[in-house]
Amino acid sequence: TDNRELIPGGNEIRVTPENFRQYLDRLTQVVLIEDTMDQVVEIKKGISDILPITCLRFFTPEEFQALLCQKDTTKWKAEEIRRNTICCHGYDESSPQVHFLVNVLTSFNADQRAKFLLFVTGSTRLPVGGWDKLSPKLTVVKKSCVSPDVTLPTCSTCQMYLKLPCYSSLAILRERLLYAIHNGQNYFALD
Numbered sequence: 001t002d003n004r005e006l007i008p009g010g011n012e013i014r015v016t017p018e019n020f021r022q023y024l025d026r027l028t029q030v031v032l033i034e035d036t037m038d039q040v041v042e043i044k045k046g047i048s049d050i051l052p053i054t055c056l057r058f059f060t061p062e063e064f065q066a067l068l069c070q071k072d073t074t075k076w077k078a079e080e081i082r083r084n085t086i087c088c089h090g091y092d093e094s095s096p097q098v099h100f101l102v103n104v105l106t107s108f109n110a111d112q113r114a115k116f117l118l119f120v121t122g123s124t125r126l127p128v129g130g131w132d133k134l135s136p137k138l139t140v141v142k143k144s145c146v147s148p149d150v151t152l153p154t155c156s157t158c159q160m161y162l163k164l165p166c167y168s169s170l171a172i173l174r175e176r177l178l179y180a181i182h183n184g185q186n187y188f189a190l191d
Helices: 020-034 034-048 053-058 061-068 078-083 096-107 110-121 170-183
Strands: 085-088 137-141 152-157 161-164
Touching: 020 034, 034 053, 078 085, 078 096, 078 137, 085 096, 096 137, 096 161, 096 170
Parallel strands: 085 137, 137 161
Antiparallel strands: 152 161
16 A cells, blocks of 8 residues: 655544545545656657647547547457357357357457457457457356346456356347347446
């Protein structure tokens, strides 16, 4: 932990309901501005190698991000997904549901791929190097449930752990996965 003072004599001042807002404002200033200043200076230097910093005012943040990080339009390949997926706890590489999943993932368009990645990794993009650089690897496990065909898949994003019910068909897996990735982004549950 960092024990430096946010204000002179700060170690001697207790945070109370009366001064909490002042404490929070100062903490925010230190963490988000002062502690990142060196990195911001280096980023500005790097950008200025490409274009004058004054040109940035012509872009919205979204436009600038699009310039830096073009949308990944690369179609996913089945072999690449298989090579970088761990199947366990009820599934193995020969499980029909794993084949369904790979088939569905390779059929996804760019928006669906981004939403799937956000669902399982917390990011809309694969790392530089693609599936081979994903760490940890995507782990697919069987989700125990009474009625698999009406149950949605869930995930543990930090571990990239996809809990997939034992769906009876590719069409049902596709429908449930699409529903989950489009509607489950802001849902958190311990299941």
